[in-house]
Amino acid sequence: MALAAAFESSGGRVAANLSCTACLPGTFGATGGASECLPCAMGTFSDAAGALSCRACPVGTHLNISGMWAPESIDTSSGDPVYSKAMAAPGKHPCEECPLGSFAPTEGLDNCLLCPPGSFSNLTGSFKCIECEAGLYQPLTGASNVTDCEPCPTGTFTDSPGTGTCMQCSPGTYSEFEGALQCTQCPPGTALRSYGANTTDSCVPCSLGTYASDAGTAECRPCEPGTYAASEGSEACTACPKGTANPFVGSNSSDVCVPCGVGQIAAEPGTPQCRNCSAGSYQENPGRSECVLCPTGTFLPFTGSFDRADCTECDVSVIGTQAPNRGSAECEPCPAGTFAEEPGRALCTPIPKGAYLTRVGSNSSADAIPCGIGTFASERGAQKCEPCPSGTYGPEE
Numbered sequence: 001m002a003l004a005a006a007f008e009s010s011g012g013r014v015a016a017n018l019s020c021t022a023c024l025p026g027t028f029g030a031t032g033g034a035s036e037c038l039p040c041a042m043g044t045f046s047d048a049a050g051a052l053s054c055r056a057c058p059v060g061t062h063l064n065i066s067g068m069w070a071p072e073s074i075d076t077s078s079g080d081p082v083y084s085k086a087m088a089a090p091g092k093h094p095c096e097e098c099p100l101g102s103f104a105p106t107e108g109l110d111n112c113l114l115c116p117p118g119s120f121s122n123l124t125g126s127f128k129c130i131e132c133e134a135g136l137y138q139p140l141t142g143a144s145n146v147t148d149c150e151p152c153p154t155g156t157f158t159d160s161p162g163t164g165t166c167m168q169c170s171p172g173t174y175s176e177f178e179g180a181l182q183c184t185q186c187p188p189g190t191a192l193r194s195y196g197a198n199t200t201d202s203c204v205p206c207s208l209g210t211y212a213s214d215a216g217t218a219e220c221r222p223c224e225p226g227t228y229a230a231s232e233g234s235e236a237c238t239a240c241p242k243g244t245a246n247p248f249v250g251s252n253s254s255d256v257c258v259p260c261g262v263g264q265i266a267a268e269p270g271t272p273q274c275r276n277c278s279a280g281s282y283q284e285n286p287g288r289s290e291c292v293l294c295p296t297g298t299f300l301p302f303t304g305s306f307d308r309a310d311c312t313e314c315d316v317s318v319i320g321t322q323a324p325n326r327g328s329a330e331c332e333p334c335p336a337g338t339f340a341e342e343p344g345r346a347l348c349t350p351i352p353k354g355a356y357l358t359r360v361g362s363n364s365s366a367d368a369i370p371c372g373i374g375t376f377a378s379e380r381g382a383q384k385c386e387p388c389p390s391g392t393y394g395p396e397e
Helices: 002-006
Strands: 013-016 019-022
Touching: none
Parallel strands: none
Antiparallel strands: 013 019
């Protein structure tokens, strides 16, 4: 039995001669049959003899010393061992609280982490850092006081907490005060091309011939063709009146709005270029917004006419034609059942009752054909004769 006892071992103990010795605080024995105890890793500890495993330092603390194999010394008065800090006295943990400006967000850390830029820690044992408020920034690591958070200087801003650097105001905006959460937009009619502006005076009025319709504009835009800006700081360009046109970009005077010539019009304000009167119309006067339509019975086949005399009467020399609508570009042949013997007809003349005409473009009433025996045409302009119904007759042509 004595020999067997010499080889016995169990978890947390190692063989020493005929008995097993408990692992010291700061060490552990995870498996049976061990010949030595293992030191607790940094960030962990054991606070009692015979530990099977080490415990992690809690959040907000750290430990950067590993466990020791034996006591550092023996107390001469009591004969008790004196343990190192890593081993700890029985019943107590040796983990240190994180100092100011640092934190330990998880268990078992060997070193605390420095607070990142944009934050601080003003308490020991912190497991997280406090973010600087929006409008403030803090560019360093390891800050330990709320006073380390400084207001963003003029010309900059930050709209989020926990900022390490402030952002410059973008073009079209400025910031006159420290600690700004956002930049102020330049008003319409002004522009600001640079970054980091810190005064409203940086917003420059748009020059002649340019405009800024929206707030926060980086650069004024030139007036489009058909418009002009005759004063500085314009929010919109002025449209040239109807009957005039301006083909240029960035115009700065109403003098550029030139009246349309004869045969042309500008129907809408802000027209870049006058257009020719369409076929079937004309304009004898300059600076007009509408063309005059040729009267019915006439046509005008080309564009840009500036003479009423260009409206030509519909011809009947070859075929009969008509123009029933004003502004006709061409005359149309008389439809079947009608004729035109004289020029300038708005509508062709229907043939008389009792006759019909199938031909299109007739230019003579003599083209009408009397209805045959047994047929009739009770209305003018017939294209065919109808047979007499039952009980009636048509005795002659």
